[in-house]
Amino acid sequence: MSTQQIPVVVLAGFLGSGKTTLLNHLLRSARGTRIGVMVNDFGSIGIDAMSVAGQVGSTVSLGNGCLCCAVDASELDEYLEKLTRPAASLDVIVIEASGLAEPQELVRMVLASENERIVYGGLVQVVDAAEFHATRERHPETDRHLKIADLVVLNKTDRVAQEELTAVHDIVAGLTDRAVVLRAAHGRVDPEVLFDRVVPDGEIEGQLSFDDLRAEEDEHHAHPHAAYETVSLDADVPLHPRRLMDFLDARPEGLYRIKGFVDFGAADPDNRYTVHAVGRFLRFYPAPWPAGEERRTQLVLIGSAVDGRALREQLAACRVGGPQDAPDEHSMWGVLRYVPQTEQEPQ
Numbered sequence: 001m002s003t004q005q006i007p008v009v010v011l012a013g014f015l016g017s018g019k020t021t022l023l024n025h026l027l028r029s030a031r032g033t034r035i036g037v038m039v040n041d042f043g044s045i046g047i048d049a050m051s052v053a054g055q056v057g058s059t060v061s062l063g064n065g066c067l068c069c070a071v072d073a074s075e076l077d078e079y080l081e082k083l084t085r086p087a088a089s090l091d092v093i094v095i096e097a098s099g100l101a102e103p104q105e106l107v108r109m110v111l112a113s114e115n116e117r118i119v120y121g122g123l124v125q126v127v128d129a130a131e132f133h134a135t136r137e138r139h140p141e142t143d144r145h146l147k148i149a150d151l152v153v154l155n156k157t158d159r160v161a162q163e164e165l166t167a168v169h170d171i172v173a174g175l176t177d178r179a180v181v182l183r184a185a186h187g188r189v190d191p192e193v194l195f196d197r198v199v200p201d202g203e204i205e206g207q208l209s210f211d212d213l214r215a216e217e218d219e220h221h222a223h224p225h226a227a228y229e230t231v232s233l234d235a236d237v238p239l240h241p242r243r244l245m246d247f248l249d250a251r252p253e254g255l256y257r258i259k260g261f262v263d264f265g266a267a268d269p270d271n272r273y274t275v276h277a278v279g280r281f282l283r284f285y286p287a288p289w290p291a292g293e294e295r296r297t298q299l300v301l302i303g304s305a306v307d308g309r310a311l312r313e314q315l316a317a318c319r320v321g322g323p324q325d326a327p328d329e330h331s332m333w334g335v336l337r338y339v340p341q342t343e344q345e346p347q
């Protein structure tokens with residue numbers, strides 16, 4: 001029986017650390033392994049679900065809210081039931097936690113699942129090597145998350161000098177209990193590290209058990225997202241590139257994460273711009289609009305100590321007001337400064 005159980009891997013990591021990037025890499029390089037994905041979007045728009053769409057046979061998007069708060073173990077079981085139907089014949093299920101989830105809660109829910117076809121497959125924690133110190137300073141719970149990880153992927157190594165990388169690696173390794181620390185750029189880890197695990201009956205030796213977790217139970221208010229504000233924009237009129245750049249250049253420090261897709265209308269009718277900001281780091285990735293895709297802008301902004309209402313208004317003011325307001329291609333200059341030229345395309 002145990003060999004037929006499907007391992008459920010929890011993929012966690014702070015906002016923007018590279019979880020979706022890693023997941024897409026796994027999906028692309030799975031070499032015949034059938035992966036089911038459960039995506040938990042924090043914003044009300046399914047940006048992450050869209051980012052992994054098309055690369056996976058079975059996806060369940062958990063919609064708005066943090067999985068560990070919004071879904072209880074029985075609901076999780078409902079989703080797992082869908083993914084574990086024999087017809088789906090999955091080899092592994094990956095739950096991508098929102099960047100603000102408490103990984104411990106998710107692990108607890110997986111362990112509490114009554115679905116006999118699954119077995120807990122471990123906690124993978126993705127760390128942004130470039131933002132590590134800043135994240136840790138603002139979010140001391142980072143240390144606790146690393147302690148319970150089974151595997152740590154020290155990501156974005158391309159953004160950190162060798163010496164600094166060694167220093168960060170040492171700190172991360174020191175914070176984990178028994179985790180392997182793997183370095184990666186653009187989430188490129190060997191999928192075998194995650195999936196080809198021997199799963200004995202019951203739990204894997206060395207992994208946290210349900211009781212371990214219960215013993216370590218945290219107060220809910222310790223959740224990092226308690227202090228966070230999410231702002232979404234879903235617009236069917238294009239955004240004006242100059243006004244969007246003015247908004248982005250002046251964005252408040254606490255606005256930690258921006259992700260989504262932008263339609264710049266007449267300024268570049270052919271391309272959809274995927275936008276990612278993590279802290280002060282901002283990038284646009286233009287790519288031709290997928291055939292048949294409706295032209296709209298969908299953005300999710302996540303920040304702490306930010307004025308959500310003001311952000312909403314400022315974003316809304318970036319919309320093109322009418323034909324007299326239509327941008328031309330020259331107005332794209334500010335955006336194009338943030339399109340990577342030499343970096344490898346981080347899909």
Ligand SMILES: Nc1nc2c(ncn2[C@@H]2O[C@H](COP(=O)(O)OP(=O)(O)OP(=O)(O)O)[C@@H](O)[C@H]2O)c(=O)[nH]1
Nearest residue numbers: 015016017018019020021099156185186187276346
């Ligand atoms: N330079 C560099 N950029 C990376 C790397 N990995 C991911 N990124 C970029 O970092 C940004 C965030 O990556 P995601 O994979 O969306 O991060 P995430 O953890 O899923 O983000 P949330 O869903 O907000 O928690 C994107 O712009 C990625 O292209 C990396 O190794 N190097």
